[in-house]
Amino acid sequence: MGYAVAADLAKxxxxxxLAAAFECQTCPNPPPSRRTPNAxxxxxxxxxxxxxPGA
Structure with missing residues (x-):
């Protein structure tokens, strides 16, 4: 097995x-909004x- 194949398999x-870990978590409340009401x-x-600068 080549390095590229091994790296792809590990990825x-x-x-x-990671997907399995997120599926196991429960999220009772939605995450808070990043936008402030007065922005x-x-x-x-x-x-x-x-x-x-320059924007």
Missing amino acids: RLECAQ SPLKIRLYLRKRL
Whole structure:
């Protein structure tokens, strides 16, 4: 078995293990929203303009 085949097999196994772990977990509450209620699109644009030069 070549290195590339072994690496691909390991990656697939890891993905399967991660998927199985997530399926076993229960999520009673949805995750909290990242967006704050007072973040208007204008405020977001102004914030990004200050943070990102050339934006």
